[in-house]
Amino acid sequence: xxxxxxxxxxxxxxxxxxxxSASGERLISYAVEYPTERPAPGLVEQHPEDYCEAAxxxxxxxxxxxxxxxxxxxxxxxxTQTPTLVLADQExxxxxPAILWQDTRAAEEAAWLNGQVEAERRRRWFGMDxxxxxxxxxxxxxxxxxxxxxxxxxxRWVMQPKDYVAARLTGCFAxxxxxxxxxxxxxxxxxxxxxxxxxxxxxxxxxxxxxPEAVVGRVRPEAAADWGLxxxxxxxxxWSDALAGVLAMGALHQERRGFxxxxxxxxxxxxxxxxxxxxxxxLVPADLLDLHGLDLHFGPTQxxxxxLAWLARLLERGYEEIFAAVESRRGLTPVLFRPYxxxxxxxxxxxxxxxxxxxxxxxxxxxxxxxxxxxxxxLQERLVLECAERDxxxxxxxxxxxxxxxxxWNRLRANVLQRPVLVLRDxxxxxxxxxxxxxxxxxxxxxxxxxxxxxxxxxxxxxxxxAPAAAELMRRFRxx
Numbered sequence: 028x029x030x031x032x033x034x035x036x037x038x039x040x041x042x043x044x045x046x047x048s049a050s051g052e053r054l055i056s057y058a059v060e061y062p063t064e065r066p067a068p069g070l071v072e073q074h075p076e077d078y079c080e081a082a083x084x085x086x087x088x089x090x091x092x093x094x095x096x097x098x099x100x101x102x103x104x105x106x107t108q109t110p111t112l113v114l115a116d117q118e119x120x121x122x123x124p125a126i127l128w129q130d131t132r133a134a135e136e137a138a139w140l141n142g143q144v145e146a147e148r149r150r151r152w153f154g155m156d157x158x159x160x161x162x163x164x165x166x167x168x169x170x171x172x173x174x175x176x177x178x179x180x181x182x183r184w185v186m187q188p189k190d191y192v193a194a195r196l197t198g199c200f201a202x203x204x205x206x207x208x209x210x211x212x213x214x215x216x217x218x219x220x221x222x223x224x225x226x227x228x229x230x231x232x233x234x235x236x237x238x239p240e241a242v243v244g245r246v247r248p249e250a251a252a253d254w255g256l257x258x259x260x261x262x263x264x265x266w267s268d269a270l271a272g273v274l275a276m277g278a279l280h281q282e283r284r285g286f287x288x289x290x291x292x293x294x295x296x297x298x299x300x301x302x303x304x305x306x307x308x309x310l311v312p313a314d315l316l317d318l319h320g321l322d323l324h325f326g327p328t329q330x331x332x333x334x335l336a337w338l339a340r341l342l343e344r345g346y347e348e349i350f351a352a353v354e355s356r357r358g359l360t361p362v363l364f365r366p367y368x369x370x371x372x373x374x375x376x377x378x379x380x381x382x383x384x385x386x387x388x389x390x391x392x393x394x395x396x397x398x399x400x401x402x403x404x405x406l407q408e409r410l411v412l413e414c415a416e417r418d419x420x421x422x423x424x425x426x427x428x429x430x431x432x433x434x435x436w437n438r439l440r441a442n443v444l445q446r447p448v449l450v451l452r453d454x455x456x457x458x459x460x461x462x463x464x465x466x467x468x469x470x471x472x473x474x475x476x477x478x479x480x481x482x483x484x485x486x487x488x489x490x491x492x493x494a495p496a497a498a499e500l501m502r503r504f505r506x507x
Contacts, residue, residue, distance in 0.1 A: 028054060028098030032465035033089055033256075034458040035082055036106045036268055037188040039063065039127065039291050042081035044089055045455060046098070047462035049473060051481035053453055055092050057085040063127065069161075071130040075113045075121035078188045079195050087255030100256060102465040103196075103246070104263030105189035106271040106457045109206050110164045113191045114171070114182040119200065122181045125188065126167050128292075129329075129369070131378045133166035136173070140166055152222050154213030155310065160376040164209030165222070172226050185210060185232040189265050196254065196262055197244030200234040203264050204315055207236050213312070239266040239316055240467040240474060263465050269294040269327065270311065271460030276425035276451060277482040279318045285421030285446065286325070287408050288456055289430035291333050295373075295411040296325025297421050305414050307374025318475050324415040326373020331404050332430030334366045334382075338400045342393060352394045353401070354435050359442060359496045362386045362395050363503055364403030371407075374414050385507055401436050405443035406504045409497075412444065423447040425484065427456035441489045445497050449484035 031046040031054055041060035045053050061077035086103070093100055112126045126132075140159050149157050152165075159166055164185075171179045186194070187206045194200050204216050211218050216236030223231065237243065242261045251258040265271070272288040273279065278298040288294040296308065298321040304310040311323035330337070339349055363385040370378030384399060412421065424446050431437060432454055441448040453459050463481065467474025 028093060028096040030099050030101050031093060032462050032469070033086060033100050033103045034106070034461035034465065035086065035103070036271075036455075036457045036461065037078050037082065037108060037192065038268060038457075039108050039129070042078070042085055043455065043458060044085040045458045045462070046089055046093060046100070047459070049466055049470070050478045051459070051462075053455070053459070054098075055089055056455070057088050059084050064124070069131045069134070071127040072124035073111070073127060075115075075125050075188070075191055078125075078192050082192045083254050087253075090255035100260060102261045102263055102469055103256065104461045104465040104468075105193060105265035106268045106461045107187045107189035107206065107265065109187050109267040109269070110162070110167075110209060111188055112164065112167055113186045113188060114178065115184040115186055115191065116181055117183045119184065119191070119194045121191070123175070123178045128162055130167065131161035131370070133163075133170040134161040134378060136169040137161045137163060137166035140169065152212065152219040153209060154215070155208065156304065157209055158307065158376040160372065161378045162372075168210065168226055179227070182232060183230070184234055186234060190234060193243050193262050193265075196246050196250050198247050199244035201237050201243045201264055202234045203239045203266055204236040205239075205270055205311065206267055207233050211236055237264045239264050239270070240464040242468055261468065263461075263468050265461055265464060268457040269325070270323070271464070272427060272456035273323060273325070273460070274316070274463055275453075275456040275459035275481070276427055278323060278425065279316060279321055280477075280482075282319075282321055283419060283422045285412055285415075285424035287412075287424060287426045287428075287431070287440070289331050289426065289428035291331065291430075292372075293328045293331035293404070293408060293428075293430070294325055295328065295408050295415070296323055297412065297415040297419075298323055299419055302417070302419065305417060307376065308411070308414055326411045326414065328366070328407055328411065329370055329372050330366050330368045334368060334400050334404050335430065337368055338397060342396075349397055350433050350435055353397050356394065356398055358490070358493050359439075359500060360395060360398040360402060361500075362391060362399040363500065363507060364399040365504070365507055366400070366403045366407055373411050385503070401439055402443060402500070405440045406500060408440065409444050409501060410504065421446055423449055425449045425451060427451035427454050429454065438487055441487045442493045443497050443500070445489045445494050447489070448487040450487060452483045452485065
């Protein structure tokens with residue numbers, strides 16, 4: 028085995044890990060699940076120690092397999108679900124369950140912030156006009172300060188899962204500027220004094236913000252044996268699962284590349300140079316990882332693959348059965364589905380929105396429902412993409428992620444988007460992006476000018492005869 032880097036993604040359903048060579052070959056993979064708890068309506072939690080145990084198991088397993096094949100792990104890096112908040116004490120131990128990105132307990136606090144903190148003030152605090160929905164970091168932290176003051180008093184650090192696990196390995200506290208958004212200023216990495224006062228914190232609870240390819244620290248001798256890595260192995264800051272995946276899809280290396288990172292929720296957007304912010308979307312400035320001067324305009328949705336999971340539960344059918352029911356169908360269906368099962372994030376940021384079908388008739392059956400749900404997810408992708416495009420259309424749309432593994436659904440996406448779709452051959456885009464960051468830390472050129480094999484993809488062209496139907500569906504979808 029050649030020298031490799033070890034990439035770990037701490038996702039919503041569990042941790043995944045893989046070893047990658049310098050040319051982008053995925054050598055070995057491993058995964059460990061952990062549970063999610065919903066103790067009350069709107070509350071979605073996980074136990075931070077589950078992140079550490081899952082990461083420890085998969086890192087040790089991959090390290091053992093690499094050693095048996097004569098391989099050396101040159102660096103380790105993480106990506107993470109976000110904003111998922113781990114509240115930790117001075118020593119870095121969690122003082123409460125992690126609050127997931129899906130959690131909407133802070134609806135009242137979000138409404139208060141939107142009413143009291145105008146856009147100009149948000150820009151002063153956060154370095155961006157941050158959309159503040161019920162799941163946003165400042166709303167959740169205000170909820171903690173107001174409703175769980177005893178836990179909040181014990182909280183010294185607010186971290187993401189990747190930062191919590193990295194601190195356990197290295198003893199160093201750090202994050203990246205994008206994962207710190209909603210708490211720290213995007214440009215400076217510092218928390219504004221007015222926000223500290225609002226949250227009743229004398230010291231900044233945000234760890235120092237580093238570049239995503241910077242070395243946080245090195246594996247401590249006391250952690251080395253248990254985790255299976257040599258002491259001194261460099262640990263990379265890493266990035267959000269979204270931005271790591273977008274990096275792997277080439278959007279930071281090529282202008283006007285659209286992207287859809289399809290998972291439980293989805294990340295949809297476009298790389299541009301010098302375009303103003305788009306309403307309802309995030310703007311990731313080029314200087315967060317300045318490779319080719321490209322900004323990212325993107326929005327996260329709430330239920331991409333989760334819409335398929337909901338339908339599978341409803342119909343009591345497995346995913347293979349679901350896709351088998353529609354594999355003979357071509358093109359688009361006039362039955363419309365709004366995928367707002369849990370409200371929606373971009374571009375609406377409204378947790379009260381609801382899902383629904385339009386155009387159902389008595390002659391329709393399960394195949395039409397399945398077709399409509401899968402198409403509805405693609406229509407939401409097009410909606411967010413068009414918000415990002417404005418007058419600069421995407422040349423093509425890169426597609427990856429766990430919900431991009433079915434060829435029929437991917438062709439449906441191409442016909443809804445009416446743009447060429449590039450399906451990444453390695454669907455594990457977040458892991459791939461972390462591996463690029465690790466190689467960038469070790470060999471700078473590997474990140475700025477990677478081997479083209481890192482972006483290998485299959486091209487799917489849209490069928491032009493479906494363009495009028497796709498346009499009409501979009502008109503109805505926007506109206507709905």
